[in-house]
Amino acid sequence: MKTKNKSEKKIIKPVDVKLVKELWSKSWTYIKTVVDVVREPILILDKDLRVMTANESFFRTFQVELKDTQNKLVYELGDGQWNIPALKKLLESILPKNTFFKGFEVIHEFPVIGRKVMILNARQIHFKEDTTLETFPPIILLAMEDVTEIMLVAETLANHANYVETNLTKQTHKLEIEILKLKKEINVLKKKTKTK
Numbered sequence: 001m002k003t004k005n006k007s008e009k010k011i012i013k014p015v016d017v018k019l020v021k022e023l024w025s026k027s028w029t030y031i032k033t034v035v036d037v038v039r040e041p042i043l044i045l046d047k048d049l050r051v052m053t054a055n056e057s058f059f060r061t062f063q064v065e066l067k068d069t070q071n072k073l074v075y076e077l078g079d080g081q082w083n084i085p086a087l088k089k090l091l092e093s094i095l096p097k098n099t100f101f102k103g104f105e106v107i108h109e110f111p112v113i114g115r116k117v118m119i120l121n122a123r124q125i126h127f128k129e130d131t132t133l134e135t136f137p138p139i140i141l142l143a144m145e146d147v148t149e150i151m152l153v154a155e156t157l158a159n160h161a162n163y164v165e166t167n168l169t170k171q172t173h174k175l176e177i178e179i180l181k182l183k184k185e186i187n188v189l190k191k192k193t194k195t196k
Helices: 017-037 056-062 085-097 148-195
Strands: 042-045 051-054 100-110 114-125 139-146
Touching: 017 042, 042 056, 056 139, 085 100, 085 114, 085 139, 114 148
Parallel strands: none
Antiparallel strands: 042 051, 042 139, 100 114, 114 139
């Protein structure tokens, strides 16, 4: 019976390139299918932050076409609306540091669709450590949620609450003045009745 020597190196079997390509092709089809059924706009970025593809919701939301999106750096899309230093820092740290982010807010006047408030979330798609899958290219999912209407409703409610509060404060102040006047009149009447 052989015992393993700690100094022995692990023997790695050669990877079947054809198998890896087939696995990647099937995985890519699966990823694109899942991404395409999501309601929120999503970009799939490669390791250089170039757009590999986008879902139908992205094209519909931003009214752009595949030719204007695919293979472009995320920072070059549209009129450069994603070229934000803080976003750049977050995106560029995902792969090397294996990080992710949620809730990054972008407010921008987009071409064609106008002013939008978008919440961005991004995460690397990675596989459990497996020597056959390590050859898969690293990719990042960048999901966008349009919260423009929600923000407008919240702003409207806040404005209405401020309006109501201001009016209540004015009405309360007027009532306090009237109450003081009435107290004075009552005191005057009391004094008059006492003197009689």
